[in-house]
Each structure stands twice: as C-alpha cells, then as structure tokens.
Amino acid sequence: MSSSSKLNGWKSALLRHESVLLFLVLLEAFYFNAVGRNFATADNVGNIIRHSTEIGLLALVMMPIILTGGIDLSVGSLLGLCAVLFGKMCQEGGFSPLVAGGITLCIGAAAGGFNATLITWLRLPPLIVTLGTYSLFRGLAEAITKGTATYSKFPQAFLDFGNGALLGLPNQAWILLAVAMGVWLLIHQTTFGRSFRAIGFAPEGARYAGLPVERRVAMAYVLAGIVAALAAILFTARVTQARADAGIGYELLAVTAVVLGGTSIFGGTGTVHGTLLGVVAVAILSNGLSRILSISNVSRELSGMLTGALLVLALASGLLSKYIAAWRARRGVAG
Amino acid sequence: MRKLFLLITTLGLIMATGCNKPSESTNTAGSGGGKKLTIAFMPKSKGNQYFITCKNGAVKAAADLGIDLLFDGPTNTDPAKQNEIVENWITLGVDVIAVACENKEGISTALRKAQAKGIKVITFDSDSMPDARSFFVNQATATGIANVLMDTAAQLCGGEGEFAIITATLTANNMNEWRKNIDLRLKEKYPKMKLVETKPCDDQKDKAQQETANLLGAYPNLKCVMAICSPAVPGAAEAVKQAGKVGKVKVLGLGLPSENRAYVKDGVTQAVILWKVEDLGYLTIAAATALAKGELKPGATTFKAGKLGEIQLQGSDIVLGQPFVFTKENIDQFDF
Numbered sequence: 152m153s154s155s156s157k158l159n160g161w162k163s164a165l166l167r168h169e170s171v172l173l174f175l176v177l178l179e180a181f182y183f184n185a186v187g188r189n190f191a192t193a194d195n196v197g198n199i200i201r202h203s204t205e206i207g208l209l210a211l212v213m214m215p216i217i218l219t220g221g222i223d224l225s226v227g228s229l230l231g232l233c234a235v236l237f238g239k240m241c242q243e244g245g246f247s248p249l250v251a252g253g254i255t256l257c258i259g260a261a262a263g264g265f266n267a268t269l270i271t272w273l274r275l276p277p278l279i280v281t282l283g284t285y286s287l288f289r290g291l292a293e294a295i296t297k298g299t300a301t302y303s304k305f306p307q308a309f310l311d312f313g314n315g316a317l318l319g320l321p322n323q324a325w326i327l328l329a330v331a332m333g334v335w336l337l338i339h340q341t342t343f344g345r346s347f348r349a350i351g352f353a354p355e356g357a358r359y360a361g362l363p364v365e366r367r368v369a370m371a372y373v374l375a376g377i378v379a380a381l382a383a384i385l386f387t388a389r390v391t392q393a394r395a396d397a398g399i400g401y402e403l404l405a406v407t408a409v410v411l412g413g414t415s416i417f418g419g420t421g422t423v424h425g426t427l428l429g430v431v432a433v434a435i436l437s438n439g440l441s442r443i444l445s446i447s448n449v450s451r452e453l454s455g456m457l458t459g460a461l462l463v464l465a466l467a468s469g470l471l472s473k474y475i476a477a478w479r480a481r482r483g484v485a486g
Numbered sequence: 487m488r489k490l491f492l493l494i495t496t497l498g499l500i501m502a503t504g505c506n507k508p509s510e511s512t513n514t515a516g517s518g519g520g521k522k523l524t525i526a527f528m529p530k531s532k533g534n535q536y537f538i539t540c541k542n543g544a545v546k547a548a549a550d551l552g553i554d555l556l557f558d559g560p561t562n563t564d565p566a567k568q569n570e571i572v573e574n575w576i577t578l579g580v581d582v583i584a585v586a587c588e589n590k591e592g593i594s595t596a597l598r599k600a601q602a603k604g605i606k607v608i609t610f611d612s613d614s615m616p617d618a619r620s621f622f623v624n625q626a627t628a629t630g631i632a633n634v635l636m637d638t639a640a641q642l643c644g645g646e647g648e649f650a651i652i653t654a655t656l657t658a659n660n661m662n663e664w665r666k667n668i669d670l671r672l673k674e675k676y677p678k679m680k681l682v683e684t685k686p687c688d689d690q691k692d693k694a695q696q697e698t699a700n701l702l703g704a705y706p707n708l709k710c711v712m713a714i715c716s717p718a719v720p721g722a723a724e725a726v727k728q729a730g731k732v733g734k735v736k737v738l739g740l741g742l743p744s745e746n747r748a749y750v751k752d753g754v755t756q757a758v759i760l761w762k763v764e765d766l767g768y769l770t771i772a773a774a775t776a777l778a779k780g781e782l783k784p785g786a787t788t789f790k791a792g793k794l795g796e797i798q799l800q801g802s803d804i805v806l807g808q809p810f811v812f813t814k815e816n817i818d819q820f821d822f
Contacts, residue, residue: 188578195577202570299656303591314595390566392592394657399564441558441574451532451561 168413171468172428179435187442197321201389203434204323205382209405211334212375214426217409219368220351220418221277226379226405228288229262230398233383235292238302238393248309256380262288263376267369292395302393313388323385330378335423347371351418408433411462433458525774526556526580528571530588530612531689533561535742536716536763539822543767550792551775556580565589572596576603582774586611590659594618606777610770612660620777620784623770624803625761632667634809638757639710642736646678647709650701652722654689654715664714687718694721702729713739719758723749743812743820750817758812764822766806769794773804
C-alpha cells in the first residue's frame with residue numbers, strides 16, 4: 152500500500168506542470184546547444200540573463216497579482232515612465248544614480264499604490280484600472296520627454312554596472328536572484344502567500360475568513376510598482392539610455408511567462424519557480440533561434456510563433472495531467 | 487523545501503548546460519566558418535521597404551564578394567532590441583557588424599563592446615557615436631539631402647507659402663540632422679516660405695496619413711507637405727488625395743519610387759527624392775568586407791567597392807553620392 156502511494160506521488164511529481172516545463176527547458180537547451188552556434192558559452196548565457204532580467208523581474212511581481220485573480224497591464228508603461236524620470240533626475244537634476252534610484256523606487260511604489268487604490272477602494276476591475284494606467288504612465292513619459300528627449304548622460308560607473316559581471320554572472324543576475332528568493336519566500340513560506348492564494352481562489356470566502364483582502368491585494372500592486380521601477384533602472388543601465396518608449400509590450404511578455412509557468416490566469420494556483428521557468432523557457436527560445444544561422448534571418452518572427460506554441464503545449468500538458476489524475480481518482484473510487 | 491530543491495537543481499542544470507563547453511563550441515565556429523567572412527547586417531526596422539531594398543543590395547554584394555550575410559533587426563520600437571541583437575552577434579562570433587542605428591548613444595555601448603572583442607563595426611544610413619565604429623556609410627550628406635528637399639519644395643510652391651514636415655520620430659538622429667539643414671537653407675534662400683509644423687509619424691504610413699489630414703485641416707493655406715521618412719510619403723499623398731486637394735497641396739519627400747509610383751503618375755506627389763537604396767546596402771557590405779580583409783584602413787581616401795567601382799571617403803564617412811529626384815517623367819526607369 153505504502154509503496155504504491157509513493158509511486159503515485161513520484162508520478163504526479165513528474166506530471167506536475169513545473170516538471171513538464173523543466174523538461175521543455177532542458178530540451179530547448181540541449182537542442183540549441185547541439186544545433187546553434189556558440190549557444191553554450193559563458194558569454195551567451197550572460198546575454199540570455201541580461202536580456203531577460205527586466206521581463207523576469209516584472210513576471211516575478213506579476214505572479215502574486217495574478218495569484219490574487221488580478222492583472223497589472225501597466226508595468227511596462229511604468230517602466231518607461233520610471234526610466235524617463237530616473238534619466239531626467241540624473242541628467243538635469245544633478246542627482247547621483249543612487250539617490251535618483253531611491254526616488255525612482257518611491258515613485259514606482261506610489262504608482263503601484265495608485266493602481267491599488269483604484270482597485271481596492273473603488274472596487275474597479277484590475278484589467279480596466281491598469282489598462283487606464285497603461286496609457287496614463289506611457290502618456291506621462293511621452294509628455295515629460297515631449298517624445299524627443301533621450302537621457303544618456305550617466306556616470307560611467309552606473310553604465311559599467313549595467314554591462315558588468317560579478318563572479319562570472321551579469322550583475323543583473325544577482326538582483327534577479329535576490330528578488331526571486333524574496334518573492335519565493337513571500338509566496339511559499341509566509342501567510343501572505345497563502346492569503347494571496349485564498350483571495351484568488353474565492354475572494355468572498357477570504358473576506359469571511361477574516362483576511363484583510365484589500366490590504367493584501369494593495370500590497371501586491373505596490374510591490375509590482377516598486378519592482379517595475381527597479382527594472383527601469385536596470386534597463387537604463389543596460390541600454391545606457393532612457394527614452395519614453397522603454398519597456399513597450401513588456402507587460403504582456405511578463406504575463407506570458409507567468410501563465411507559461413503554470414499560474415492560473417483566474418488566480419488561486421501557481422508557483423514562483425514555475426514563473427522563473429516560464430521566463431527561462433521564453434528567453435532560451437528567442438536567444439537560441441538567433442544562433443541557428445540558416446534561420447536567424449527570421450528568428451525574431453519565429454520566436455513569437457514558437458512562444459505561442461510553447462504556451463499552448465505547456466498548458467495542454469498541464470491539463471492532460473489533471474485529466475489523468477482525475478481519471479485515476481475515479482478508478483480508485485470505483486476499485 | 488522540495489520545491490526549493492527543484493528550483494536550485496533547475497538553475498544548476500541550466501548553468502551547467504550553459505557554461506561547460508565554451509571551447510568545443512568555439513572550435514565548431516572556427517571550422518564551420520572556415521575562411522569565409524560572416525557579416526551581420528541590421529536595419530532600424532525589419533519590415534520597412536527601404537531597408538528591404540537595402541538588404542537586396544547587401545545580398546547581391548554578399549554573393550559577389552563570397553561572404554556569409556546575417557540579416558536581423560527589430561520588428562517593433564523596443565529601444566533595447568538593437569542592443570540585444572548586437573550582443574547576441576558578439577557571442578555568435580561574427581567578423582563584421584553593420585548597423586543602421588536607431589538610438590545613437592544606446593547602440594554605441596553595444597558596438598564598443600563588439601570592438602573590444604575584436605569585431606569590426608561600421609554603420610550605415612544613421613550613424614552611432616564616432617568612436618563606436620570604424621566607418622559610416624553615408625547615403626548622402628545631410629546638407630546634400632536638405633538642399634535638394636528644400637530647393638524642390640520651393641520650386642513646387644513658387645518660392646512662397648506655408649509648408650509642413652512629416653518626420654519619422656523626433657529622436658531619429660539623421661532626420662534631425664536633415665531638419666537642421668532644411669532650416670538653414672530655408673533662412674538663407676527662401677525668406678517667403680514658412681515652416682508651420684513638424685509632425686512625427688513613427689515610421690508608419692497610417693499615422694503619416696492621419697497627421698497630414700490634421701495638418702490640412704489646421705492650415706488651410708498649406709501649399710506643400712514634405713515627408714522625410716519613406717512610409718510618410720505615400721501616407722501624406724493619400725491624405726491629400728482624400729481631402730480633394732490634389733495639385734493644390736503639393737507632396738514631396740524622401741521615399742521609394744515603387745511605393746509612390748501610383749501617386750506620382752496621378753499627379754498627387756510631385757517629387758520623390760532618394761539615393762539609390764540598393765547601392766547603399768551593396769556599398770555597406772563591400773566596405774565591411776574590405777575592412778575585414780584589411781583593404782580598407784582608417785585614413786584611406788578611396789576604396790574599391792565591387793561593381794560600384796572607386797568610392798570616395800570624407801574622413802571616416804564613405805559617401806554614396808548625390809541624391810536623385812524621381813518625377814513623373816523618369817520614375818518608370820526604376821524598379822525598387
């Protein structure tokens with residue numbers, strides 16, 4: 152009896168969404184290593200991490216929001232706004248990147264708080280609120296720069312940070328790792344994480360259970376605002392330039408990574424490591440395709456298409472494992 | 487805890503597949519590439535007909551000179567994309583990178599990184615910071631283009647009246663340089679002409695059409711629309727046509743003959759001004775090849791560019807030649 156249940160546990164672990172995704176990621180890595188040119192080099196792994204840091208950060212904070220059954224479409228625009236404000240403070244305000252960075256994080260928190268206020272006080276749907284601030288934040292960024300200003304005068308040390316490495320990994324990797332650990336602990340090791348899940352699963356139930364639903368939801372959006380601001384600073388350091396069009400479309404890439412990582416778009420279920428795997432899967436795909444010389448001319452178009460295919464495949468396989476589990480349970484009851 | 491373990495194993499595995507075998511893959515690249523040069527060629531945006539024509543020239547040059555050509559570029563306006571593509575090319579191990587730069591300062595960081603790794607860099611169409619590349623393949627000098635545009639506009643308007651400019655983005659480096667020179671020419675030679683507004687169209691035909699329609703409404707005395715990025719010329723012409731102002735409001739601009747042929751023949755657009763775009767792509771690849779082979783060195787005054795013959799240099803600028811005015815009379819002789 153005990154051995155058979157152990158076997159079942161082992162099988163269900165294999166069929167879990169994250170395991171399927173991990174398998175897909177490894178498959179990608181081995182395939183591109185075999186077929187692509189210079190895929191498995193330290194430099195290129197650095198590229199993959201550096202180029203997906205901002206999306207990764209946004210995905211990591213998008214995940215708790217989706218877990219509560221919400222969504223934040225404004226993070227890409229907020230990244231643009233924060234990049235512009237940060238650039239303006241450094242170039243025209245004479246602030247050091249450290250001070251300007253601190254202020255930018257506060258602005259990000261305030262912007263997240265604005266979203267949270269509209270969602271929790273006025274009880275407006277997150278999709279509508281953040282669709283509004285999606286335009287609002289981008290519009291503000293464009294108004295500040297009048298569409299023309301580009302900020303590129305930063306201290307050399309700041310620019311070096313954006314393109315440098317520590318212990319063989321890009322500087323961004325350590326920040327991404329720290330944020331990932333933080334969010335992982337928050338979601339999987341604290342009561343906050345459990346309350347996010349409860350709210351996404353049944354908001355009214357969570358309220359009757361005495362959870363401070365509004366405060367918890369607000370916390371998720373404020374966190375997203377702060378991390379979007381952090382992503383803006385890293386983006387500016389990497390591209391060595393702040394412009395109003397920074398981060399266009401990143402919100403949807405982040406949502407894609409979260410959903411690919413197995414978080415239900417309706418809320419209630421999902422894991423942080425799944426989200427990370429989702430980010431890695433998309434990042435490896437687009438980088439790997441550009442390393443196959445015979446198709447590199449169309450790799451960018453192909454990677455969009457294959458990301459879509461990957462998403463459908465991963466979700467379908469997740470569903471399949473659920474069906475198998477349900478079928479087993481039924482058979483178990485019948486037997 | 488088991489999940490944490492899974493996470494760490496995952497990261498570990500990715501690092502392991504990532505970092506274990508740099509030497510092996512370098513070998514593959516070396517033997518696979520042989521002595522054939524690999525030149526990577528990047529437009530500002532991939533779908534733009536102007537850059538597709540550029541690419542056709544580049545493909546011809548690649549065949550003539552026996553090099554491998556890589557072509558990639560952004561498909562949207564994400565300002566980080568050009569940097570990312572360059573950084574991927576660096577690790578791919580190409581010999582020369584040729585770029586039409588969208589963000590002068592931003593791309594320069596990535597190009598300097600390439601130079602530090604021993605990869606030769608040239609720019610074409612729109613330049614980077616001068617220290618981030620060896621040469622800039624200049625389609626025509628800014629003054630050359632601006633003078634032809636302003637002179638043609640003045641000629642169409644009879645030397646007086648209001649005109650407006652449609653540009654790609656207000657940040658594009660080459661467009662701003664042209665704008666500055668158009669202003670200079672205007673002040674110097676045509677005191678009776680007045681530039682009423684400059685509108686960006688984000689390199690999109692639809693937006694150019696919309697902006698032109700707005701301008702036609704806002705300035706009833708407008709005599710001429712000057713579109714200085716290629717999608718804007720047919721866009722402006724369509725707006726003038728739909729407003730029923732054909733002939734009353736003249737249209738001219740920098741664009742491809744093929745995209746404007748119908749409007750030119752119908753008399754909506756009076757003049758299309760451009761260099762031979764295919765030759766720009768050809769010259770870029772020819773210069774890149776010569777640079778990689780050591781035939782083109784800093785300080786050179788001429789070099790031999792395949793079928794284009796001897797090409798002149800002005801400092802580190804490789805100049806393609808004078809712009810050309812396509813009109814109703816000659817437009818059928820060109821098929822790009």
